[in-house]
Amino acid sequence: MTDPAPAATAHAIRRPVLWYWEDFAVGTVREFGRWEVTREAVIDFARQFDPQPFHLDDAAAEASLFGRLAASGWHTCAMAMRMTCDEYLLDAASLGSPGLERLAWPRPVFPGDVMHMRTTVLQTRPLASRSGVGVVQSRSEMLNQDGEIALVWEGAGFFGRRPDAAPAPMP
Amino acid sequence: MTDPAPAATAHAIRRPVLWYWEDFAVGTVREFGRWEVTREAVIDFARQFDPQPFHLDDAAAEASLFGRLAASGWHTCAMAMRMTCDEYLLDAASLGSPGLERLAWPRPVFPGDVMHMRTTVLQTRPLASRSGVGVVQSRSEMLNQDGEIALVWEGAGFFGRRPDAAPAPMP
Numbered sequence: 001m002t003d004p005a006p007a008a009t010a011h012a013i014r015r016p017v018l019w020y021w022e023d024f025a026v027g028t029v030r031e032f033g034r035w036e037v038t039r040e041a042v043i044d045f046a047r048q049f050d051p052q053p054f055h056l057d058d059a060a061a062e063a064s065l066f067g068r069l070a071a072s073g074w075h076t077c078a079m080a081m082r083m084t085c086d087e088y089l090l091d092a093a094s095l096g097s098p099g100l101e102r103l104a105w106p107r108p109v110f111p112g113d114v115m116h117m118r119t120t121v122l123q124t125r126p127l128a129s130r131s132g133v134g135v136v137q138s139r140s141e142m143l144n145q146d147g148e149i150a151l152v153w154e155g156a157g158f159f160g161r162r163p164d165a166a167p168a169p170m171p
Numbered sequence: 172m173t174d175p176a177p178a179a180t181a182h183a184i185r186r187p188v189l190w191y192w193e194d195f196a197v198g199t200v201r202e203f204g205r206w207e208v209t210r211e212a213v214i215d216f217a218r219q220f221d222p223q224p225f226h227l228d229d230a231a232a233e234a235s236l237f238g239r240l241a242a243s244g245w246h247t248c249a250m251a252m253r254m255t256c257d258e259y260l261l262d263a264a265s266l267g268s269p270g271l272e273r274l275a276w277p278r279p280v281f282p283g284d285v286m287h288m289r290t291t292v293l294q295t296r297p298l299a300s301r302s303g304v305g306v307v308q309s310r311s312e313m314l315n316q317d318g319e320i321a322l323v324w325e326g327a328g329f330f331g332r333r334p335d336a337a338p339a340p341m342p
Contacts, residue, residue: 045249048249048253049249049250049252049253050249050252050253050256051253051256051261052256052260052261052265052267054267064267065267065329066267072252073268073270074245074249074252077245077248078216078219078220078221078245078249079220081221081243081245082219082220082221082222085221085223089223090222090223094223095235096223096225096235096236096244097244097276098275098276098277099244099273099274099275099276099323100273100274100275101272101273102271102272102273103270103271103324104269105267105268106270133236152270153274155274158236
């Protein structure tokens with residue numbers, strides 16, 4: 001079988017783990033990322049996954065509650081996820097997520113907006129059902145260039161616990 | 172400006188509204204949709220939005236909690252959204268969503284899986300802050316070919332209320 005994603009695969013395999021469950025401290029706030037939202041990307045995502053008129057068509061969007069062409073809420077989640085991956089998740093012993101307790105879209109994301117992220121560690125605990133795994137409960141917010149929150153989610157992520165032999169990360 | 176999405180735009184503009192807020196009856200369950208999950212789509216979405224190793228690379232996925240290459244949770248939401256659009260949202264006076272109270276990924280979605288949807292209307296109410304708009308609270312589940320639930324969300328959608336002049340839909 002040919003490798004369908006050579007660059008990404010190589011990237012995935014080679015990246016060393018810097019952050020384990022023990023490295024997430026309750027109360028820590030990170031601000032990071034920069035995502036320019038383009039009209040092309042908004043329409044491309046909507047065509048594939050959420051072809052409601054206010055995500056595709058200017059006139060329809062103007063007549064909607066959004067007022068103008070706005071990104072699908074699922075597209076905004078995808079943007080937030082990618083920024084989170086690039087900031088720390090790809091350097092962490094991330095094991096996936098069972099879900100979210102809350103997901104809110106308090107305001108639209110428009111083409112031309114420049115988004116960034118703020119994440120807050122809310123709670124951590126070992127996972128009782130599986131040794132070597134811990135849970136990190138966190139809140140993720142995506143904000144626009146005016147500091148307005150367009151997306152909030154709160155949920156759990158699973159992370160591998162630090163092996164005895166692994167060195168502590170740089171402070 | 173040239174039209175960036177001629178087919179979708181035409182589709183969006185021409186599609187008449189069949190379903191208003193009044194047409195969502197509490198307790199109604201719909202089963203619908205069919206979505207074949209391909210390896211190419213899983214990797215393509217992950218590359219763009221969630222490039223964690225278990226979404227991109229077979230060997231990394233085999234060593235993960237997923238056991239084999241699995242779709243990003245955000246990709247599963249996008250699949251569910253598209254099936255929901257095609258089933259009824261594009262025929263409804265849909266006005267967007269303020270968010271979800273719950274989003275769970277109880278099991279992975281793998282390439283080769285064939286997914287479908289089940290939605291249940293939980294509650295409806297007029298939106299106090301804006302006349303002409305109502306809220307539909309619903310649960311959406313995405314199931315695989317074995318009837319196993321891979322995605323659940325519960326949340327609110329805004330819908331336009333039926334104008335006095337609009338005819339009732341076909342029963």
